[in-house]
Amino acid sequence: MTAIADHHVSHSFDDVPTSHQGLIAWIREVADLTQPDRIHWCDGSDAEWTALTDELVAAGTLVRLDPETKPNSFWARTDPTDVARVEERTFICSVDEADAGPTNNWRDPAEMKAEMTELYRGCMRGRTMYVIPFCMGPVNSPNPMFGVELTDSAYVVASMRIMARMGTHVLEAMGSSADFVPCLHSVGAPLEPGQQDVPWPCNQTKFITQFPEERMIWSYGSGYGGNSLLGKKCYSLRIASVMGRDEGWLAEHMLILKLTSPLGTVRYIAAAFPSACGKTNLAMLEPTIPGWKVETLGDDIAWMRFGDDGRLYALNPEYGLFGVAPGTGWKTNPNAMRTIAKGNSLFTNVALTGDGDIWWEGMTKDAPAHLTDWKGREWTPESDEPAAHPNSRFCTPITQCPIIAPEYDDPRGVPISAILFGGRRATTIPLVTEARDWTHGVFMGATLSSETTAAAAGKVGVIRRDPMAMLPFIGYNGGDYFGHWISLGKDADAEKLPKIFYVNWFRRDEDGGFAWPGFGENGRVLKWVVERLDGTAEATETPIGRVPTPESLDVDGLDLTPQQLELCLRVDPGEWRAEVPDITAWLEKFGDKLPTLLWAELDGLKTRLGIT
Numbered sequence: 001m002t003a004i005a006d007h008h009v010s011h012s013f014d015d016v017p018t019s020h021q022g023l024i025a026w027i028r029e030v031a032d033l034t035q036p037d038r039i040h041w042c043d044g045s046d047a048e049w050t051a052l053t054d055e056l057v058a059a060g061t062l063v064r065l066d067p068e069t070k071p072n073s074f075w076a077r078t079d080p081t082d083v084a085r086v087e088e089r090t091f092i093c094s095v096d097e098a099d100a101g102p103t104n105n106w107r108d109p110a111e112m113k114a115e116m117t118e119l120y121r122g123c124m125r126g127r128t129m130y131v132i133p134f135c136m137g138p139v140n141s142p143n144p145m146f147g148v149e150l151t152d153s154a155y156v157v158a159s160m161r162i163m164a165r166m167g168t169h170v171l172e173a174m175g176s177s178a179d180f181v182p183c184l185h186s187v188g189a190p191l192e193p194g195q196q197d198v199p200w201p202c203n204q205t206k207f208i209t210q211f212p213e214e215r216m217i218w219s220y221g222s223g224y225g226g227n228s229l230l231g232k233k234c235y236s237l238r239i240a241s242v243m244g245r246d247e248g249w250l251a252e253h254m255l256i257l258k259l260t261s262p263l264g265t266v267r268y269i270a271a272a273f274p275s276a277c278g279k280t281n282l283a284m285l286e287p288t289i290p291g292w293k294v295e296t297l298g299d300d301i302a303w304m305r306f307g308d309d310g311r312l313y314a315l316n317p318e319y320g321l322f323g324v325a326p327g328t329g330w331k332t333n334p335n336a337m338r339t340i341a342k343g344n345s346l347f348t349n350v351a352l353t354g355d356g357d358i359w360w361e362g363m364t365k366d367a368p369a370h371l372t373d374w375k376g377r378e379w380t381p382e383s384d385e386p387a388a389h390p391n392s393r394f395c396t397p398i399t400q401c402p403i404i405a406p407e408y409d410d411p412r413g414v415p416i417s418a419i420l421f422g423g424r425r426a427t428t429i430p431l432v433t434e435a436r437d438w439t440h441g442v443f444m445g446a447t448l449s450s451e452t453t454a455a456a457a458g459k460v461g462v463i464r465r466d467p468m469a470m471l472p473f474i475g476y477n478g479g480d481y482f483g484h485w486i487s488l489g490k491d492a493d494a495e496k497l498p499k500i501f502y503v504n505w506f507r508r509d510e511d512g513g514f515a516w517p518g519f520g521e522n523g524r525v526l527k528w529v530v531e532r533l534d535g536t537a538e539a540t541e542t543p544i545g546r547v548p549t550p551e552s553l554d555v556d557g558l559d560l561t562p563q564q565l566e567l568c569l570r571v572d573p574g575e576w577r578a579e580v581p582d583i584t585a586w587l588e589k590f591g592d593k594l595p596t597l598l599w600a601e602l603d604g605l606k607t608r609l610g611i612t
């Protein structure tokens with residue numbers, strides 16, 4: 001360790017832009033440990049963005065795109081091993097192992113800190129440590145949710161500037177004593193004096209670690225968004241879910257949208273689908289049915305608490321969109337295309353065109369004749385591999401979304417009328433099912449299943465239970481989490497609770513294609529949902545809940561045969577009976593922590609399916 005001592009840099013804290021002694025002490029401690037060459041306090045200004053992106057272009061991390069088509073926007077390629085969230089390397093370090101529960105990896109907090117402290121020792125040598133003061137949700141909230149991320153990655157700073165409210169105004173709002181979530185991030189790639197940097201520094205050893213009791217996050221070794229933009233999954237879901245448990249609210253992996261009917265009735269809907277299962281697309285939906293309008297409030301995270309009027313209010317804590325690129329095109333998600341066309345965006349692991357624009361699978365019907373692929377290689381339509389990584393992402397300001405709802409910035413949030421749970425299932429799960437009541441809806445959420453996607457490292461297409469689409473994000477014991485959902489419902493006025501629905505856009509027909517056209521046509525399902533709220537649409541009682549009658553779903557003008565519609569809505573008792581053993585095994589994992597009401601729901605389902 002003598003090399004580190006030799007290069008020890010002592011940083012002055014005489015002239016810092018805050019009087020927050022707790023913050024200063026923590027930064028001093030981290031700087032002493034990690035040994036950066038410089039400390040930069042981020043102000044969030046345009047000038048800072050320009051300087052950082054210029055620097056990243058010079059370093060080869062970013063390529064500036066054509067200012068005509070993508071102004072102030074950049075193309076980034078990661079190390080090919082650093083492309084997604086790493087669930088195997090994600091830990092909930094609660095004091096008591098039982099508090100991490102069966103859905104999380106657990107390590108003793110003291111042991112984890114000791115191990116990571118050795119990784120962090122000297123890890124920022126040769127680099128700048130950036131101080132990013134940020135706020136999840138509006139800064140003018142009565143209870144602003146501050147965080148400070150320390151990182152040695154300029155790419156992270158640029159991304160955080162898009163994804164969260166950050167900079168001097170946040171630091172000022174923190175004053176000298178505000179609570180904040182300390183978020184420490186390093187790519188884990190110190191530079192020896194004179195050593196040439198690589199375009200995407202990272203480390204093969206990765207840790208994404210949450211300390212729930214201390215409300216603290218330590219991340220090491222990865223620069224990929226879900227692992228490194230610590231305000232997002234780590235804070236707004238894993239840590240915030242623990243805050244919600246303790247304080248009586250919910251932090252959920254949900255989009256928030258505003259739906260206006262042809263008569264002008266406004267409804268707010270939240271929806272939880274697992275990663276890469278359609279949240280961004282639904283949040284920005286352009287309905288094909290006349291007179292219906294969708295506006296966007298959020299595409300990934302919702303914080304929900306009960307208002308004084310007894311209704312459940314949802315707020316999007318983020319400020320940007322970190323969307324799956326492949327599949328996004330003018331046909332599927334025109335509003336996302338319009339959002340990125342305004343520029344000011346980062347594109348990671350997509351392909352680059354010859355004229356300095358970006359491309360990915362699904363953007364246009366035909367691929368360009370020549371591209372540079374996400375690995376930096378020449379690509380033609382004859383190439384064997386996709387040009388863009390399946391988990392390539394666009395990172396763009398939500399304020400650029402042309403259908404942003406004006407109330408997106410209201411710290412009170414919006415009152416939710418319906419919650420949708422959904423997954424990616426080729427069979428079994430109908431297009432939409434209404435829960436009988438809150439507890440039944442919690443059962444639907446708790447037993448949600450989906451095929452794995454490229455959003456996380458590992459095998460794609462494997463069916464797994466993903467409760468409330470929160471499997472990788474519940475920061476505590478999943479059984480307690482289900483109990484929390486149940487108890488919030490019990491304490492509420494049943495009339496004012498959102499109604500719960502279960503949707504599946506991904507059922508396949510016998511040819512292997514999607515049975516339901518999806519995207520803009522999903523507005524038809526939203527219409528049925530609000531007509532159920534109004535009590536005007538018909539439904540069929542089935543063993544799993546209430547499913548539209550074929551006549552009640554508006555399929556006007558849709559090229560769908562009665563047989564195809566029947567498949568979309570089908571509840572096949574045989575398929576469901578085959579599902580029950582897996583649901584049972586899943587619920588058993590939670591042992592005594594599982595609310596007995598969920599066992600009662602399973603018993604009811606079995607009875608209705610004729611299982612004795």
Ligand SMILES: Nc1nc2c(ncn2[C@@H]2O[C@H](COP(=O)(O)OP(=O)(O)OP(=O)(O)O)[C@@H](O)[C@H]2O)c(=O)[nH]1
Nearest residue numbers: 275276277278279280281324326327455505518519
């Ligand atoms: N077939 C079909 N595909 C869809 C539909 N909605 C979205 N997709 C595709 O599913 C993929 C993921 O969609 P997103 O909307 O980005 O998913 P997300 O839930 O926001 O994902 P994360 O950002 O990872 O949390 C994209 O390739 C979409 O094109 C749909 O209704 N039908």
Ligand SMILES: O=C([O-])CC(=O)C(=O)O
Nearest residue numbers: 085225226233275300455
């Ligand atoms: O966190 C990420 O990397 C992107 C995301 O929204 C998800 O995976 O759900």
Ligand SMILES: [Mn+2]
Nearest residue numbers: 253275276300
């Ligand atoms: Mn997500």
